[in-house]
Every structure is written in C-alpha cells, then in structure tokens.
Amino acid sequence: MKKKLTTVVFRGTPEQEEKLIAAIDKYKGVKGAMMPILQEAQSIYGYLPIEVQKIIAERTGVSLEEIYGIASFYAQFKLNPDGEVAVAVCLGTACYVKGSGQIIEEVSKQLNVAVGSTSPDGRYSLEATRCIGACGLAPVMTINGEVYGRLTVAEVAGILEKYR
Amino acid sequence: MKSIQELSEIRDRMKQAMVIRKGTEKSYDAVAGQGSVRSQVLICGGTGCTSSGSVNIHKALDEELERRGLQDQVKVVQTGCFGLCANGPIMIIYPEGTFYSHVKVEDVPEIVSEHLLGGRSVDRLLHKEKVDGVLTTIPSLADTGFYKKQHRVALRNCGAIDPENIDEYIGTDGYQALAKVLTQMTPQQVIDTVLASGLRGRGGAGFPTGRKWQFAANQPAGKKYVVCNADEGDPGAFMDRSVLEGDPHAVLEAMAIAGYAIGADEGYIYVRAEYPIAVHRLQVAIAQAREYGLLGQDIFGTGFNFDITLRLGAGAFVCGEETALLTSIEGNRGEPHPRPPFPAVKGLFGKPTIINNVETYANVAQIINNGAAWFSAMGTEKSKGTKVFALGGKIVNTGLVEIPMGTTLREIIDDIGGGIPNGKKFKAAQTGGPSGGCIPARFLDTPIDYDNLLAIGSMMGSGGLIVMDEDNCMVDIAHFFLEFTVDESCGKCTPCRVGTRRLLEILEKIISGNGEMEDLDRMEELCRYIKEGSACGLGQTAPNPVIATMKYFRDEYIAHIVDKTCPAGVCKKLLRYSIDPEKCIGCGKCARNCPNEAIVRTDYIAPGHKLASMQILAEKCVKCGACMSGCKFDAISKS
Ligand SMILES: Cc1cc2nc3c(=O)[nH]c(=O)nc-3n(C[C@H](O)[C@H](O)[C@H](O)COP(=O)(O)O)c2cc1C
Numbered sequence A: 001m002k003k004k005l006t007t008v009v010f011r012g013t014p015e016q017e018e019k020l021i022a023a024i025d026k027y028k029g030v031k032g033a034m035m036p037i038l039q040e041a042q043s044i045y046g047y048l049p050i051e052v053q054k055i056i057a058e059r060t061g062v063s064l065e066e067i068y069g070i071a072s073f074y075a076q077f078k079l080n081p082d083g084e085v086a087v088a089v090c091l092g093t094a095c096y097v098k099g100s101g102q103i104i105e106e107v108s109k110q111l112n113v114a115v116g117s118t119s120p121d122g123r124y125s126l127e128a129t130r131c132i133g134a135c136g137l138a139p140v141m142t143i144n145g146e147v148y149g150r151l152t153v154a155e156v157a158g159i160l161e162k163y164r
Numbered sequence B: 001m002k003s004i005q006e007l008s009e010i011r012d013r014m015k016q017a018m019v020i021r022k023g024t025e026k027s028y029d030a031v032a033g034q035g036s037v038r039s040q041v042l043i044c045g046g047t048g049c050t051s052s053g054s055v056n057i058h059k060a061l062d063e064e065l066e067r068r069g070l071q072d073q074v075k076v077v078q079t080g081c082f083g084l085c086a087n088g089p090i091m092i093i094y095p096e097g098t099f100y101s102h103v104k105v106e107d108v109p110e111i112v113s114e115h116l117l118g119g120r121s122v123d124r125l126l127h128k129e130k131v132d133g134v135l136t137t138i139p140s141l142a143d144t145g146f147y148k149k150q151h152r153v154a155l156r157n158c159g160a161i162d163p164e165n166i167d168e169y170i171g172t173d174g175y176q177a178l179a180k181v182l183t184q185m186t187p188q189q190v191i192d193t194v195l196a197s198g199l200r201g202r203g204g205a206g207f208p209t210g211r212k213w214q215f216a217a218n219q220p221a222g223k224k225y226v227v228c229n230a231d232e233g234d235p236g237a238f239m240d241r242s243v244l245e246g247d248p249h250a251v252l253e254a255m256a257i258a259g260y261a262i263g264a265d266e267g268y269i270y271v272r273a274e275y276p277i278a279v280h281r282l283q284v285a286i287a288q289a290r291e292y293g294l295l296g297q298d299i300f301g302t303g304f305n306f307d308i309t310l311r312l313g314a315g316a317f318v319c320g321e322e323t324a325l326l327t328s329i330e331g332n333r334g335e336p337h338p339r340p341p342f343p344a345v346k347g348l349f350g351k352p353t354i355i356n357n358v359e360t361y362a363n364v365a366q367i368i369n370n371g372a373a374w375f376s377a378m379g380t381e382k383s384k385g386t387k388v389f390a391l392g393g394k395i396v397n398t399g400l401v402e403i404p405m406g407t408t409l410r411e412i413i414d415d416i417g418g419g420i421p422n423g424k425k426f427k428a429a430q431t432g433g434p435s436g437g438c439i440p441a442r443f444l445d446t447p448i449d450y451d452n453l454l455a456i457g458s459m460m461g462s463g464g465l466i467v468m469d470e471d472n473c474m475v476d477i478a479h480f481f482l483e484f485t486v487d488e489s490c491g492k493c494t495p496c497r498v499g500t501r502r503l504l505e506i507l508e509k510i511i512s513g514n515g516e517m518e519d520l521d522r523m524e525e526l527c528r529y530i531k532e533g534s535a536c537g538l539g540q541t542a543p544n545p546v547i548a549t550m551k552y553f554r555d556e557y558i559a560h561i562v563d564k565t566c567p568a569g570v571c572k573k574l575l576r577y578s579i580d581p582e583k584c585i586g587c588g589k590c591a592r593n594c595p596n597e598a599i600v601r602t603d604y605i606a607p608g609h610k611l612a613s614m615q616i617l618a619e620k621c622v623k624c625g626a627c628m629s630g631c632k633f634d635a636i637s638k639s
C-alpha cells in the first residue's frame, strides 16, 4: 500500500521511550532483529513516526535511511497513527468482487478522510486491508476491531453514525 | 520430556476421549460407559466464525452450562475452521453430530435446555440447503453437499480438534510420524518416501517437494535451515491461515521431519503479523511441543535436535517469494535475489535451506504414517493428493474446501459451492491471485491440476478461488490485480516497476472511456516486456491477469473502448444511472441518499401513483450508487 507521511503531531511520552530503549537493547546481537524491533516499537507507539525511527537509528547504529526503507516497505508498519475511530475496509479479492471498492469510497466520503490516512485531529483513520479471513461475510470492514459484514453502500452512513 | 511409549499412552487415552466425535455412537449411554463426557460441543474458532461472533457464543455456553451444573458432563471445544464460513458461527454437537449454523448468543439457552438436556435437536438452527431445488434440513455436517465431494487430508484436523491442546493432536496420531522417522527410517528413506508420494509444493509453483529436500540433503553437513512460508500473499485467500489456526502441530511435526531429512536443527516459520489468531496458536503449539520434548534437544532420546522460531512478516506480497522471504527473516527490506544460487544451496544466512508452504507441510506426517502409495493413489497422473482452496466471491458456500486433484471446477462451484447466488450467471473463476488468470465458462469441466490450469492460461497458485458472475467487469478485475502488483512491486528492476505502472495507466484510460483500439496492442507488447524482463516471479507473473482477461474477454475490452460502455455496469466513469418513471413511486428516498443533490422531482405522476417520480441529473451524478442500493421499488437501473 502507498505510504503517506503523517500530518498528526507526535506525542510520545518518556515512559514510551524507556520501553522502546528496553526493547531495542533486548535484541542486541540478535541476527536479523530490525523487523522485531520495529514491530515492538509499533506496539508501544501504535505507529512508527519519524521521531521513533530516529531513536531506533541512534540506539542501533543503523542509518535512518535504512530504517525508513524497511518501515515504508512493509504494509504492516504504520507511518500514520490509527484514529480514535480506526476504519479498515477489506479490499481482498473476495470482498472486491462483492463491491468493497464502493464501500471504501463511501466511507472515505462520509468521514472526509483519504484512504491510507488519518484526519489531522486524529479522530478518524481509514485504511484498505487485504483478506482478513472473513470472506464468508464479504464485503467486510472493521471499526476498532469490530467486524461488520455483508455490507451495502446504503448501510455505511448508519454504521459510522455510531462512532461520531 | 516424553518417550515414544508415553506418546502412545496419551494417544490411546485421547482416542477414547475423542471417540464421541466420530458421531457413530448414537446414544449417550454407550459413550458414557467409555469414560468420556456425555456430550461434546465443538465451536469454530477460526477467523471467519470469530468475526461473526463465535467467541461470545463460547462464553455464553460456558456460563449457561455452569448455571445448570452441566460443566462436567458437557465438554466445549474450540476448534479451527470447519470450512463453511458463510454459515458461521458454526456449532457441532456430538455424539449425534448435529450441525447448527448461524448460531447466535440468544440461541444458547435453548440449545442447552432442548438439545443437551432434552435430547431434541433445535430444528430452526439446523443447517438448511437446497437439494434438487428444495430447501432441505441437513442434520449433520457430513451430509452437506459442501462436504460430500471433499476429501480432507491437509485439513483433516481443522474443525475436528482443539488446536491449543497438544494432546488432542496426539490423539489423532500426532507426532507418530516424527517418532517413526527418528527411530525406524534413515534421512534418505524419508526423502525417498516424500519423492515417491509425488507431493508437489502447494505454494504455487508445484515443485516436487522430495527433490527440493534431496538438494538440501546433498549439501555438505553443517548448519542448515528449514523454513515454512506462511506469508500467504494472495489478497483473497486464507487456506494457510486456516491450517495454522486449526492444526498448527501438523506443521511443526512436518518441519521437524524435514529437519531430520536434510540434516537441519533449526526452523523458522514466517507468518503474517496480520494473522493474530494463527500467530497465537503457533506460539501455544511451539511452547507445548517444547514442554513435551517434541521440539528441542535430543528428541525421543535419539540425539536429534530441532527447534522452531516464529518470525512475523509485515505484509509485503513480494516476501512470499522465497528469496525475498529469506532476506526478510534476515531483517532487511524483503527484496528478491536472482536464482541460482537456490536456497537449497545458499539460503538463510547463506546456509542450505529448504522453504515450503504451510499446506505442503500439512501433508507430510500423513505421508509418513500412511505411506507414499496411499498419497499417490489420490489425484491425477502428475498432480498427486489434494488441494485446499479458499472459495469466495459470488458463490453460496463461501469457505474452505479440499478436493482431490482432478476434480473439475464445475464440481467445486455447483456441488460443493452450492452454485451462484441470486440466480446470476457464472462468468469466470480466478485462481492464482495476482499472478494467476481467470477461467471462463467453457473450461468448467477441466480437471484441476497444476498442468491443466497452466495450459488454460491460469495457474494453481496457492489456492485462492474467486468466482465471478455477470455483474463483474473483467477489465475492472484486471485493473484491480494490476493496481495490487504496482503497489507491491519492490521497485528493484525496471520492467516490473515501470512496466506495470505503464500497463496500469493504459487500463485506467480504458475504464475512463478514453481507450483506443491500439491500446490493446500496446498492452500486449508491454505484457511481454514485463514477463521477459523482470527479475523475480512477482514481475514475471504480474501481467497474467491482463493477458488472461484480454484473451477470454476481449469483447468487454472492446465495449469499453469502442462503445464507451461497461457491459457489467461496474466502471463508474462509463456508467449512467436512470430512474424508471413508471416504477418510481416518488418516495424521495433516493434524493435524500444522494450525496450530491443530483436527484430532483419531475412533474410526471405515473398511473396508480400519488407522487411525482424522481429523476437523476446526469451532470451532477457522482455515480456512487447510493440511490440504487436504497430503492425498494427496483426503479433505478444503471447501464
Ligand atoms: C510474488 C510471489 C509471491 C509468492 N507468495 C507465496 C506465498 O504467499 N506463499 C507461499 O507458500 N509461496 C509463495 N510463493 C512461492 C514461493 O516462492 C516458493 O515457491 C514456495 O514457498 C515454495 O514452497 P512449496 O514448494 O512448498 O510450494 C510466491 C512466489 C512469488 C514469485
């Protein structure tokens, strides 16, 4: 998926930084540890802003370019924080042939958030995912982890209303 | 640490405890005498049923049983995927084998009082399906059309055992194959057995598994690795995930067997981080296997060491390609390398490595236990055994199916899949995901195997099987897959990075109504250039969806280019919505749904109606379809 840099301000705390440093040190001397480090960093902060990547670069001695290269390569790494209301629409093949392309457009329009980004106030985020394994319910989307299946375009507004 | 003797004791004990699930013991008493609980309730805990709420049902059932003091008489087991995901959440009650579908939390008290206490099945929850056009109640899972033509080998334990309980796996002869190879077979005999079985890789390319193992075994002794590819990159597939969720030990056992065969003591499973349930079950399984000494040092006291590490993949399609996957385990951007050297010679951390797909591994222990001849008796001449497909799209029984190689697409779609919903017509089936092609109706009777699918311009792929009906536009589907590969190209080589982008631009031109006939020739040329010039499998196969749709559905391309219409009514820029004034009752719902105030009232009142009909202003219409999906009177159409 295409990556966009975030417009949301970084709000890391000292406690988070402490945890991050502990996580980095845990992998000292382990072969191929950059991915697990980034995965832990993401679970601490919820995403991987450039500020966090810098800390990792300083602590591991790996260049920031290289870390950014890895973070932007993999779909799992988020350069954008999830919104308080995080919407993910499945664009896996099974969902797509059942119309999830129209669903994601409708969500984007309703929330006024582009696919793959977070509203500047941090309230809403919208992402496209690949098959989430619920093809039996296609087309599906999740909002903060809650699964909504067998969607129609007309239902979208009503579902989102609950999260306004 | 368990000895082989102890392993067999656990097996025998668990076999007794699980015999109830054979569904052959018809009365409670017969089973009670065998020292097991009188009923077992199996609830699907796969991703599909979890999404439709099975976890809450499990909780409610536990509470209800406790409330009624039945917790010692009824055992509730959370299993992996039963396969019939579209009908989830699914529950099966043994010894009767009663099959309930679409179960809700509210149904739980009735299931307990009627079925578990009263011994009467709750008829309204029994699964129903059409038999010769009549909706019929199906009392047990084995009687569903969905199951009858399936043959479950890789999936044999999915939906049958508790994947988080190693004893249940042992109760189905689990880890017996490992015991057998370590004590009765030489590594070469293991390789010969796998070779003789005819097992080919289930990850897409279909390379003979035994030959791959032989290459790695032939390398000089020293550090070697066994890797499991659980990256499952096809964006519309969930076979590997279901095997890991439903039967994780089958993969661990096979990897240890592979380690013994090639002389490796370390394994890695590269699994998508987006598969939280699968990751969790793997972690549990690895911990339990270590506790029993089935992974670790000196397994069964034979001196053989083998352990497994999990690595979470982070969602890049190219990382499913084996050389990229290995680079990713090493901690780098997962970019592919040219082969040779093949991983069997120079793989992970530069050492000889075999890498196999999850489903490939899921067959191995059974081949060892039942013999090569048992396996090679299934399937076609060059494709032995079975194949698992994630069946999805426009099909009644969406879910997970396993069929012997050689089954036809028609059998899968009509008999197992229950046909296409809403009386629509079949248009195409897509296999092989973004690397594959689509199969038109005229090939529905082709027996499915590696070679036949290649011959008709598609491929086996890892097992995604998406059915499309007359409402799907094949140009749009080609565009969908190409957009995926453009996104996922690692960018290392030009034909893939630039070529796929150029191809996508032309497709965009066509679906926007600006295509010219010459574009078809340009696309063909680009496809050839990308195929021949790309460094890895991603680029080499990226044009396949375009090539196949151009070959079988050229008329649709021509309609977009010459007539500027999308026959299936999908491509937005070519769409026109209109309201039939005779059908429209003038309720105005469409106008309220319209995001762009593109619908206004006319002054025409149709005979028999009270209000004037509505009308769509073409210049303001954004073609979102909200009006049409909201109209209860079928008055709005698109063309
Ligand atoms: C672009 C690309 C994506 C692939 N994705 C997968 C995948 O998701 N899962 C998989 O098992 N094999 C995938 N493969 C195939 C692997 O490279 C490799 O052939 C396979 O893991 C070998 O295991 P097998 O012989 O058991 O099939 C992919 C190949 C390519 C070129």
Ligand code: FES
Pocket (backbone or CB within 6 Å): A090, A091, A092, A093, A094, A095, A096, A130, A131, A132, A133, A134, A135, A136, A138, A140, B235, B236, B237
């Ligand atoms: S394709 Fe959407 S859940 Fe599988």
